[in-house]
Amino acid sequence: MAASKPVEAAGGGGGGGAGLSRWQLALVLGAPILLGAGALYLWGRRAARGGGKGASERKTPEGRASPGPGGGGQPDGPGHEEMSPLDRAQAAKNKGNKYFKAGKYEQAIQCYTEAISLCPPEKNLDLSTFYQNRAAAYEQLQKWTEVAQDCTKAVELNPKYVKALFRRAKAHEKLDNKKECLEDVTAVCILEAFQNQQSMLLADKVLKLLGKEKAKEKYKNREPLMPSPQFIKSYFSSFTDDIISQPLLKGEKSDEDKDKEGEASEVKENSGYLRAKQYMEEENYDKIISESTKEIEAKGKYMAEALLLRATFYLLIGNANAAKPDLDQVISMEGANVKLRANALIKRGSMYMQQQQPVLSTQDFNMAADIDPQNADVYHHRGQLKILLDQVEEAVEDFDECIRLRPDSALAQAQKCFALALTDQQQFGKADEMYDKCIDLEPDNATTYVHKGLLQLQWKQDLDKGLELISKAIEIDNKCDFAYETMGTIEVQRGNLDKAIEMFNKAINLAKSEMEMAHLYSLCDAAYAQTEVAKKYGLKPPTL
Numbered sequence: 001m002a003a004s005k006p007v008e009a010a011g012g013g014g015g016g017g018a019g020l021s022r023w024q025l026a027l028v029l030g031a032p033i034l035l036g037a038g039a040l041y042l043w044g045r046r047a048a049r050g051g052g053k054g055a056s057e058r059k060t061p062e063g064r065a066s067p068g069p070g071g072g073g074q075p076d077g078p079g080h081e082e083m084s085p086l087d088r089a090q091a092a093k094n095k096g097n098k099y100f101k102a103g104k105y106e107q108a109i110q111c112y113t114e115a116i117s118l119c120p121p122e123k124n125l126d127l128s129t130f131y132q133n134r135a136a137a138y139e140q141l142q143k144w145t146e147v148a149q150d151c152t153k154a155v156e157l158n159p160k161y162v163k164a165l166f167r168r169a170k171a172h173e174k175l176d177n178k179k180e181c182l183e184d185v186t187a188v189c190i191l192e193a194f195q196n197q198q199s200m201l202l203a204d205k206v207l208k209l210l211g212k213e214k215a216k217e218k219y220k221n222r223e224p225l226m227p228s229p230q231f232i233k234s235y236f237s238s239f240t241d242d243i244i245s246q247p248l249l250k251g252e253k254s255d256e257d258k259d260k261e262g263e264a265s266e267v268k269e270n271s272g273y274l275r276a277k278q279y280m281e282e283e284n285y286d287k288i289i290s291e292s293t294k295e296i297e298a299k300g301k302y303m304a305e306a307l308l309l310r311a312t313f314y315l316l317i318g319n320a321n322a323a324k325p326d327l328d329q330v331i332s333m334e335g336a337n338v339k340l341r342a343n344a345l346i347k348r349g350s351m352y353m354q355q356q357q358p359v360l361s362t363q364d365f366n367m368a369a370d371i372d373p374q375n376a377d378v379y380h381h382r383g384q385l386k387i388l389l390d391q392v393e394e395a396v397e398d399f400d401e402c403i404r405l406r407p408d409s410a411l412a413q414a415q416k417c418f419a420l421a422l423t424d425q426q427q428f429g430k431a432d433e434m435y436d437k438c439i440d441l442e443p444d445n446a447t448t449y450v451h452k453g454l455l456q457l458q459w460k461q462d463l464d465k466g467l468e469l470i471s472k473a474i475e476i477d478n479k480c481d482f483a484y485e486t487m488g489t490i491e492v493q494r495g496n497l498d499k500a501i502e503m504f505n506k507a508i509n510l511a512k513s514e515m516e517m518a519h520l521y522s523l524c525d526a527a528y529a530q531t532e533v534a535k536k537y538g539l540k541p542p543t544l
Contacts (some may be wrong), residue, residue, distance in 0.1 A: 061097045061108070061133040062163070086126060089118035093130055100137055108137045123143035128157035132164045139167060146172040159537050162191050166199055171244060173206060178213075182206050183536070186529040190539045203526075211522035219514040224278055224317040227512070228479040229283045234445040240406055241375045242343050246307045248277050271295055273302035278308055304336040308344055318512030320351050327351075342372035346381050353385050357516070359520050375404035380412050385417055395419045410437040411448075418455070428459040446477035450486055463490055485520060492527055495540065500527045 018451065083091070097112030112134035119127045135150035151168035154161050169184035185206065188199045225236075236245040272294030279287045287307065295306035311326035330336060330344040349364030365382035372378065382399035399416035403409055414434030421427035436453040453469030456462045467490055473483040488503030504524035511517035534540050 008095075029460055033353065044522050048349070061093075061100050061112075061136050062129050085118050085120050086517065089115040089123075092118060093133060096133060096137075100133070100140075103140075105137045109134055112137065112387075124157040128154040128161055128164065131157070132167065135164065135171075136168050139171070142174075144171045144174040148175065160191055160539075162188055165191070166202075169199075169202060173202065178206050178210050182210065182525060182529045183532050186526070187533045187537055187539055189531065190530075190541055205511065207522040207526055208518070210525050211518035211520075213378075214521040214525075215511075215514050215518035217516055218508070219511075224319060225479075225510065225512070226285050227316055227492045228477045229285070230381075230444050230446060232285060232448060233481065234442065235316065237442060237445070238380075238411070239343065239346075239377050240409075241372070241377050243337065243340050244277075244305055244312065244343075245280075248274065248281060252465070271300055271302055272298065273300065273306040276306070284312070302338050304330055304333050308340055308347075311344070312347065315347060315351065316512070318516070320355070320513060323351065324348065328409065338372050339375070342368040342378060343374050346377055349385070350381055350427045353388065358385065358389055360439060374384075374405060376402045376409065380409070380415075383412070383419075384414065387415075392419050394421055410434050414438060421459075425459075428455065431457065444476055446473040446480040447482055449473035449476065450480070450483050454486065457490070465492060467489055479510055481507040481512070481516075481520075484510070485523065488489060488523060488527070492530075497527045499529045501531075 046123050078091040092111050092115040094109040094331060096115065099105070099108035101109060105110055115130040116127065116134070117129060121127070131150045131154040135147045135154065138144075138146040138150060148168050148171040151164040151171065155168065159162070165184045165224070166170055166188045169181045169188065172178075172181035172184060182203065185199055185203045188196075189203055190200060194200060226232075236242065239245060272291045276288045276291035276295070278283065279291060281309050284427035292306040292310035292313075296310065300306070307326045307330050311323040311330070314320070314323035314326070327344045327348040331341055331348065334342065345364045345368035349368070350363045352358075352361035352364060362382075362385065365378060365385060368375065368378045369382070379398040383402065385393045386392070386395035386398060396416055396419050399412050399419065401414040403416065406412065414431045414437075417427045417431035417434055421431060432452065432455055436456060438445065438448045439452070449469045450473045453466040453473070456465045456469065467487065470487045470490070474487070477483070484503045484507035488500040488507065491497070491500035491503060501524055504520055504527065508517055508520045508524065509519055530541065
């Protein structure tokens with residue numbers, strides 16, 4: 001799989017990206033994908049499948065909040081003396097509504113203020129409506145502080161008042177109060193059962209902004225983190241035509257290594273790249289970048305290999321900015337081994353895929369196929385991109401070509417079955433069998449356990465089995481951020497928000513890129529907002 005996982009479907013947005021659920025994309029790409037607020041509150045996306053409300057605006061003032069006698073008269077009409085205080089308040093409100101509809105917002109505010117002063121204090125619902133209407137008028141004048149204040153009054157009187165909560169969320173957005181905005185819009189999403197696109201899009205927007213802010217601050221002080229040996233070996237095992245991952249040939253070994261073998265004879269050459277390869281065999285991964293750099297600076301015989309090896313480890317530690325120039329240079333070396341250039345194109349294409357640049361990604365995969373058409377890795381990774389782009393038939397064709405070239409590829413077979421299952425659910429069983437085969441071949445590959453766990457969720461909605469498999473992944477590799485993130489998402493489903501936050505925070509500390517970290521902060525903030533909403537309003541999403 002790719003060195004670091006994609007965080008958003010190509011095209012992004014809150015409406016579901018390429019049309020696949022977050023778990024579906026995770027199964028194919030090896031990681032959950034951020035698809036907007038609906039992916040952060042997964043139960044809500046399922047509830048919305050029956051067709052949600054459009055992005056309807058909540059701009060107009062409201063009529064009577066609760067029934068009462070004589071609600072339609074004007075304050076100064078006949079029989080005014082016989083009107084109750086509530087009737088007079090309703091009449092003032094109705095007059096304000098007429099001004100509002102005519103675009104006379106200052107006059108409307110005066111009428112709503114009169115209605116508030118006339119309304120008996122025990123008439124909570126009516127009074128909350130008057131405050132909300134006045135907030136609507138203030139909103140038209142862009143007086144955001146007054147909007148927030150009046151909506152707060154309305155919510156105090158009627159804690160589940162969706163219009164007031166959403167209007168206050170928009171005011172908080174304008175006032176740059178992101179945390180408060182998120183809590184309000186989260187309450188709205190829950191109250192509306194995630195059926196209104198407008199509130200979902202606002203939740204998505206503020207979560208992304210919060211995530212980016214927090215990730216930028218944390219990432220600038222972050223020390224590069226080398227993944228676990230299990231992850232690195234699993235990463236390289238996903239390539240069959242990657243020269244740099246092949247073992248050292250006997251004649252390439254260093255002096256010291258030959259001494260150990262009783263072969264202290266000639267030393268053919270002293271190469272930083274060969275030392276880096278030896279460190280790979282010893283799983284001494286922290287020295288690989290520095291040794292590769294020595295080969296590059298010396299312009300040695302293995303310069304192309306060293307550039308690709310260094311770029312690969314830059315990708316593994318999440319430094320795509322450093323990896324790209326090395327990959328670019330290898331790709332431009334027309335005299336270099338075609339396998340090196342094709343592998344560099346695959347890795348750059350995967351990097352573009354993770355950076356939500358599908359056009360550039362497609363170009364790189366296509367170029368790799370052109371220069372090395374018998375390379376199974378090209379079709380395997382391009383098939384993943386096609387799934388992300390909702391090009392399922394083309395994805396299946398790529399997986400078929402990968403399997404033709406590499407018949408023993410259980411992972412490609414599993415991903416092909418899953419792609420077919422998007423239209424034929426009977427294929428889930430075949431995909432499950434293939435993941436079992438992958439586990440038999442590589443029992444220490446933690447990500448395969450996560451894939452199988454996600455398949456149980458998608459296929460059988462079996463949260464317990466999913467958690468069991470993902471727990472096994474963490475047991476194998478306690479630095480598997482993918483597993484922590486997925487477990488956090490499942491705990492949200494189960495209503496265990498504190499546990500979910502704990503898992504997301506663990507994943508944040510292991511994130512390989514600022515973009516991935518921003519995504520994880522969004523997940524964490526979404527879960528935290530739900531805990532705050534539960535405390536304030538007693539609102540909890542239904543659990544599975």
